[in-house]
Amino acid sequence: MLLLFRDRAGLAMLFVMPMALILIMTLLQDSTFKILEEKQMSVLVLNYDADTFGINIVEGLKQSSVFDVVERLDGKAFDENAMKQQLMLGNYRIGIVIRKNATTALKNKIRLGIQAQFPVEEGPIFDLDSTDASDTANVKLYFDPITQSVFRQNIISALHEFSAAVEAKILFGIYADLFNDMLDIQLKPTQKLKNLVVFEQEYASTAINKIVPNAVQHNVPAWTIFAMFFIVIPLAGNLIKERQSGVAMRLKTMPGSEQAVVFGKGVVYFVVGILQAIFMLLIGFYVLPLFGMYSLKIDSHTLPALALIIIATSMAATGYGIVIGTIATSQEQSSIFGSISVVILAALGGVWVPTFMMSEFMVTVSKLSPLNWGLNGFYDIFLRNANITEVLPYAASLTIFFLLCLLISRFYTKFK
Amino acid sequence: MAEQSFIEITGLTKWYKNTTVAAVDQLNLNIDEGEIFGLLGPNGAGKTTTLSILCNQIPFSGGDISINGFSLKRNAMELKKIIGVVPQEIALYDKLTAFENLRFFGNLYGLKGNFLKSRIADCMVNFGLEGKLNKKIDTFSGGMKRRVNLIAGILHKPRILFLDEPTVGIDVQSKTVIIDYLKELNKEGTTILYTSHHMDEAEHFCTRIAIIDQGKIIAKGAPSEMIKLQKGCESLEDIFLHLTGRKLRD
Numbered sequence: 124m125l126l127l128f129r130d131r132a133g134l135a136m137l138f139v140m141p142m143a144l145i146l147i148m149t150l151l152q153d154s155t156f157k158i159l160e161e162k163q164m165s166v167l168v169l170n171y172d173a174d175t176f177g178i179n180i181v182e183g184l185k186q187s188s189v190f191d192v193v194e195r196l197d198g199k200a201f202d203e204n205a206m207k208q209q210l211m212l213g214n215y216r217i218g219i220v221i222r223k224n225a226t227t228a229l230k231n232k233i234r235l236g237i238q239a240q241f242p243v244e245e246g247p248i249f250d251l252d253s254t255d256a257s258d259t260a261n262v263k264l265y266f267d268p269i270t271q272s273v274f275r276q277n278i279i280s281a282l283h284e285f286s287a288a289v290e291a292k293i294l295f296g297i298y299a300d301l302f303n304d305m306l307d308i309q310l311k312p313t314q315k316l317k318n319l320v321v322f323e324q325e326y327a328s329t330a331i332n333k334i335v336p337n338a339v340q341h342n343v344p345a346w347t348i349f350a351m352f353f354i355v356i357p358l359a360g361n362l363i364k365e366r367q368s369g370v371a372m373r374l375k376t377m378p379g380s381e382q383a384v385v386f387g388k389g390v391v392y393f394v395v396g397i398l399q400a401i402f403m404l405l406i407g408f409y410v411l412p413l414f415g416m417y418s419l420k421i422d423s424h425t426l427p428a429l430a431l432i433i434i435a436t437s438m439a440a441t442g443y444g445i446v447i448g449t450i451a452t453s454q455e456q457s458s459i460f461g462s463i464s465v466v467i468l469a470a471l472g473g474v475w476v477p478t479f480m481m482s483e484f485m486v487t488v489s490k491l492s493p494l495n496w497g498l499n500g501f502y503d504i505f506l507r508n509a510n511i512t513e514v515l516p517y518a519a520s521l522t523i524f525f526l527l528c529l530l531i532s533r534f535y536t537k538f539k
Numbered sequence: 540m541a542e543q544s545f546i547e548i549t550g551l552t553k554w555y556k557n558t559t560v561a562a563v564d565q566l567n568l569n570i571d572e573g574e575i576f577g578l579l580g581p582n583g584a585g586k587t588t589t590l591s592i593l594c595n596q597i598p599f600s601g602g603d604i605s606i607n608g609f610s611l612k613r614n615a616m617e618l619k620k621i622i623g624v625v626p627q628e629i630a631l632y633d634k635l636t637a638f639e640n641l642r643f644f645g646n647l648y649g650l651k652g653n654f655l656k657s658r659i660a661d662c663m664v665n666f667g668l669e670g671k672l673n674k675k676i677d678t679f680s681g682g683m684k685r686r687v688n689l690i691a692g693i694l695h696k697p698r699i700l701f702l703d704e705p706t707v708g709i710d711v712q713s714k715t716v717i718i719d720y721l722k723e724l725n726k727e728g729t730t731i732l733y734t735s736h737h738m739d740e741a742e743h744f745c746t747r748i749a750i751i752d753q754g755k756i757i758a759k760g761a762p763s764e765m766i767k768l769q770k771g772c773e774s775l776e777d778i779f780l781h782l783t784g785r786k787l788r789d
């Protein structure tokens with residue numbers, strides 16, 4: 124126990140390293156994650172259609188809390204080329220161009236559709252104006268080349284939804300006119316019609332089935348778990364040093380079982396792991412906001428679940444340290460193997476690259492990493508306010524991993 | 540049946556894994572309470588192996604050991620409480636201070652609080668280490684480390700003390716302090732079993748010795764009697780060379 128505290132550099136590493144990682148990675152990745160969040164994002168909009176469709180789409184985008192509509196750059200109007208330039212520079216991620224006469228084209232298309240419903244002998248019902256009704260591209264989208272497909276799909280589906288609503292509105296209007304003309308019934312233009320377009324921010328696409336955390340919700344637990352697993356190095360190192368220095372041999376001659384001594388050591392590191400987790404969460408709560416990041420938010424109902432996940436993760440890390448400390452034959456071996464394996468498990472488990480950005484195959488592979496179990500537990504708590512029973516599978520896996528580690532080291536010692 | 544000796548070793552045999560020769564081979568030895576017994580022999584004779592078995596560090600392949608009437612196999616926990624061990628290598632945490640090391644080991648022997656503190660302080664003074672209590676082990680000289688290593692084995696005033704080459708590789712001053720202290724300890728009732736290859740040291744220090752080579756005892760007795768009995772030998776060293784030969788060992 125004292126040994127650990129004497130090793131100030133090692134101890135500092137256990138707390139400072141993850142703190143730095145959390146700060147750096149959160150700041151770095153914030154923009155990447157931002158576009159995946161329900162947070163205002165700037166959209167360049169060029170509306171050449173000063174009619175129902177164009178106005179409604181722009182209005183809808185403006186009212187939606189997801190988008191921040193930009194129609195002027197530095198107070199000046201811009202054209203399509205300037206828009207492309209901006210996107211290429213990465214200043215904006217998306218540009219929307221609504222074509223001239225988009226409304227007319229849409230109306231014509233709808234009228235053609237209605238016309239087709241009437242018997243031919245009725246003759247033309249509408250005076251179709253000259254605009255080419257077959258021009259289908261009413262809206263053109265430009266994306267920053269690095270925009271991720273998940274995000275792209277989100278924006279497209281949001282626009283589809285908006286335009287479907289506008290179409291419905293126009294369709295409704297045409298039918299109203301039609302009634303007016305043919306049946307001489309004056310339909311009152313109701314206020315309600317104007318609010319027909321209700322924009323709902325809904326994410327279609329894969330994001331719905333995947334947990335998509337924000338930068339804080341990902342980085343804080345991810346690096347906390349990573350750091351907790353890093354106690355493997357001092358723990359295994361100490362066990363090996365004890366063996367090499369003959370202290371382990373001395374301990375064998377003393378009353379009290381060997382297991383008790385290893386257990387005592389394990390408990391110390393286990394507690395350190397818990398302290399790390401608490402420390403990192405506090406950073407998420409209080410320090411990140413100072414850097415303009417979101418503060419981590421958790422529901423007080425989820426505290427027991429959070430405690431459970433932290434305890435289980437710390438146990439798993441301790442067990443892993445004991446196993447490495449038992450099997451490795453030198454301190455160098457254990458610190459090299461320990462750190463590399465933790466980094467690999469972290470990469471697989473979605474600490475570096477979150478699992479929602481991984482391919483289907485890698486997501487499956489990630490399930491093999493104990494760090495992933497812990498991380499998913501944290502995600503569930505931060506994003507879904509999961510309760511104890513919901514995170515129990517993760518906690519149980521971690522606990523089983525811990526027991527397995529103990530079993531392996533027991534077996535290995537016996538065999539030696 | 541004759542009265543049992545304090546330490547009784549019968550037919551002790553130890554095979555290490557993947558070896559073709561037994562490290563300890565059918566060894567028989569009786570040691571009485573209050574003795575200072577020397578286990579002498581060249582390198583690789585099996586001294587450390589025998590001692591390690593006696594203090595529960597490694598299992599043995601055959602034979603029987605009883606100490607104070609307890610079987611080593613069945614009553615290990617009882618025996619651990621009454622033995623003290625001073626290993627050949629420095630078995631200390633070198634990043635901790637002498638005090639922290641000794642407190643940790645003292646705690647494991649069930650010693651606590653102020654009693655332990657004053658015991659540690661006394662021992663440190665006895666070994667001329669006053670003032671070094673709060674220095675880290677890795678700042679100590681070889682002789683100092685050895686003395687702390689020894690203190691760690693005697694804090695709980697064991698009834699039996701096992702020492703593996705306690706005087707190897709240290710200066711004459713440290714050696715004298717250690718030998719004198721052990722004599723003192725023995726007077727207070729501690730039985731001592733120690734290994735060495737310093738014959739002259741053993742000759743004056745031990746009540747009885749056994750010379751061991753290739754895992755077997757080749758001679759045993761009181762040093763003075765052995766010298767008397769062996770024609771042409773004037774010291775233990777002569778006997779030793781006579782018995783083990785002059786061939787170099789590794």
Ligand SMILES: Nc1ncnc2c1ncn2[C@@H]1O[C@H](COP(=O)(O)OP(=O)(O)O)[C@@H](O)[C@H]1O
Pocket residue numbers: 555556558562580581582583584585586587588589
């Ligand atoms: N861990 C081990 N594995 C295999 N052989 C060993 C081991 N330890 C000691 N030996 C062998 O056992 C014999 C006795 O060794 P040891 O008891 O250390 O001798 P001593 O202490 O008298 O110098 C030697 O031949 C040594 O090579």
Ligand SMILES: [Mg+2]
Pocket residue numbers: 586587588627
């Ligand atoms: Mg030896």
